[in-house]
Amino acid sequence: MVQYAGYDELIKKICEFKQDHVFKYWNELTEGERKSLLKELMSVDFASLAGLFKETQAEAGIDVDFGPAPFIPRPKNLSDTAWQKAKAFGEDHIKAGKVAAFVVAGGQGSRLGYEGPKGAYTMSPVKNKSLFQIHAEKIKKYSMKYGVAVPFFIMTSDVNHAATVAHFEENEYFGLHNKDVFLFPQNMIPSLDANGKLILSSKNSIFKNPDGHGGSLTALRTSGALEEMKKRGIDTLSYFQVDNPTVNIVDPVLIGYHHIEQAEVSSKALIKAYPEEKVGSFVRWKDGREGVVEYSDLPKEKMFEKNADGSLTYAPGSIAIHLFSREYIERITSGRELSLPFHVARKKIKSYTPEGFIEIDGFKFEKFVFDALPLAKKSLIIECLREEEFAPVKNASGIDSVESSQQLMSDLYKSWVRARGIVLPDAVKVLEISPIVAVAPEDLPVGMKIPAEEKVYIG
Numbered sequence: 462m463v464q465y466a467g468y469d470e471l472i473k474k475i476c477e478f479k480q481d482h483v484f485k486y487w488n489e490l491t492e493g494e495r496k497s498l499l500k501e502l503m504s505v506d507f508a509s510l511a512g513l514f515k516e517t518q519a520e521a522g523i524d525v526d527f528g529p530a531p532f533i534p535r536p537k538n539l540s541d542t543a544w545q546k547a548k549a550f551g552e553d554h555i556k557a558g559k560v561a562a563f564v565v566a567g568g569q570g571s572r573l574g575y576e577g578p579k580g581a582y583t584m585s586p587v588k589n590k591s592l593f594q595i596h597a598e599k600i601k602k603y604s605m606k607y608g609v610a611v612p613f614f615i616m617t618s619d620v621n622h623a624a625t626v627a628h629f630e631e632n633e634y635f636g637l638h639n640k641d642v643f644l645f646p647q648n649m650i651p652s653l654d655a656n657g658k659l660i661l662s663s664k665n666s667i668f669k670n671p672d673g674h675g676g677s678l679t680a681l682r683t684s685g686a687l688e689e690m691k692k693r694g695i696d697t698l699s700y701f702q703v704d705n706p707t708v709n710i711v712d713p714v715l716i717g718y719h720h721i722e723q724a725e726v727s728s729k730a731l732i733k734a735y736p737e738e739k740v741g742s743f744v745r746w747k748d749g750r751e752g753v754v755e756y757s758d759l760p761k762e763k764m765f766e767k768n769a770d771g772s773l774t775y776a777p778g779s780i781a782i783h784l785f786s787r788e789y790i791e792r793i794t795s796g797r798e799l800s801l802p803f804h805v806a807r808k809k810i811k812s813y814t815p816e817g818f819i820e821i822d823g824f825k826f827e828k829f830v831f832d833a834l835p836l837a838k839k840s841l842i843i844e845c846l847r848e849e850e851f852a853p854v855k856n857a858s859g860i861d862s863v864e865s866s867q868q869l870m871s872d873l874y875k876s877w878v879r880a881r882g883i884v885l886p887d888a889v890k891v892l893e894i895s896p897i898v899a900v901a902p903e904d905l906p907v908g909m910k911i912p913a914e915e916k917v918y919i920g
């Protein structure tokens with residue numbers, strides 16, 4: 462057994478949990494390296510990890526005693542009284558400076574073949590702006606439109622924090638004041654190999670993965686972000702994912718409904734295009750709690766279940782757009798670590814050997830943000846349209862790819878132009894409108910001229 466003054470208890474525990482292989486290279490480590498390994502191991506919750514590994518060996522099951530959750534359908538005619546009332550309420554709320562934007566951006570662009578923060582991936586159809594630039598420019602536009610700063614909270618992870626900060630600094634925060642942009646990393650959790658052992662990522666460190674977007678609620682507290690919001694009088698946080706360039710980040714209608722209905726969490730739903738679409742389903746359990754069941758957990762019979770009119774029973778899909786009340790996050794994280802369940806993903810993981818890395822089978826553990834939804838005293842869901850708010854960039858090609866996202870963006874901008882009665886020359890194949898010009902059709906100046914070129918950027 463290795464020895465190190467002051468760490469006897471820890472070393473004993475590591476041996477008891479049969480994880481002492483982490484000391485394999487102990488004799489080759491410098492004093493500093495030994496200390497850093499021990500410090501890292503100090504933060505590991507060995508008992509919880511053992512419990513998580515046990516779960517990987519059992520057949521995981523979820524409570525399937527649920528039906529579809531009710532939602533507020535999007536009216537055919539947007540002059541609908543309730544819709545307009547919500548919009549007006551929401552606009553006043555934004556103008557009062559009570560809304561902040563929050564993006565979860567702890568992931569890398571690996572699936573796109575890009576080894577950097579996913580948010581720094583450049584993809585807009587004409588200008589090739591990064592996802593972060595698109596989001597930041599929208600937030601700048603909201604600030605201009607509503608005459609108030611909309612603070613931008615960005616959750617990164619240890620894997621990409623430094624590169625994300627650099628992306629914002631190099632680009633001068635895309636026109637935002639840096640005092641209104643808050644970047645903070647989420648927590649990390651060790652991964653395990655197929656036998657439940659910690660995995661070495663070097664001679665003196667263990668492999669960890671970000672703890673999932675469900676870790677964001679705890680990270681908001683531990684990073685001081687919640688405190689900052691309170692200081693600024695923010696009561697509503699608009700949560701979204703970094704990979705969706707058409708997200709309507711600050712939506713007065715959703716904000717209005719959220720407050721009028723006194724919800725703690727409000728979410729956007731779109732009608733699934735087909736039963737197996739890779740979005741979560743909104744459900745209501747027998748005891749009245751509402752939440753989301755991920756597509757991979759939805760039992761097949763429910764996935765394909767149909768209503769009498771032939772529509773899918775579980776049609777409303779979650780696109781990971783939520784409004785959280787600040788007080789709700791404060792309440793559920795008041796014990797500091799919000800105990801949401803961990804979901805297990807079987808992954809190939811790079812394990813250190815002195816001859817180089819080898820890929821092994823392992824388990825990564827992640828929390829999902831939507832598991833916090835059932836903790837809300839009141840939640841609501843409103844329908845939105847795919848073509849207006851959902852163009853995810855997940856894959857290098859095919860479904861939810863860069864190409865499909867660019868097409869959706871261009872189509873959306875063209876629809877804004879038409880809605881405004883602006884002439885769109887036939888020659889225009891691809892159109893991009895800078896968020897600084899418009900985040901909604903009504904922002905476009907009537908009488909605007911669009912050049913008859915194949916690719917047009919309005920900026």
Ligand code: UD2
Pocket residue numbers: 565566567568569579616617618647671672673674701702703704739740741755756779780781827829830853855
């Ligand atoms: C998510 C949803 C799915 C649907 C879809 C819409 C889950 C489990 N699934 O699927 O139901 O709504 O999105 O696009 O939520 N992230 C972090 N830290 C982490 C892990 C993820 O910040 O530790 C961020 C990541 O940068 C990205 C977002 O969370 O912005 C989504 O992550 P994903 O790509 O793993 O989610 P996906 O596409 O499987």
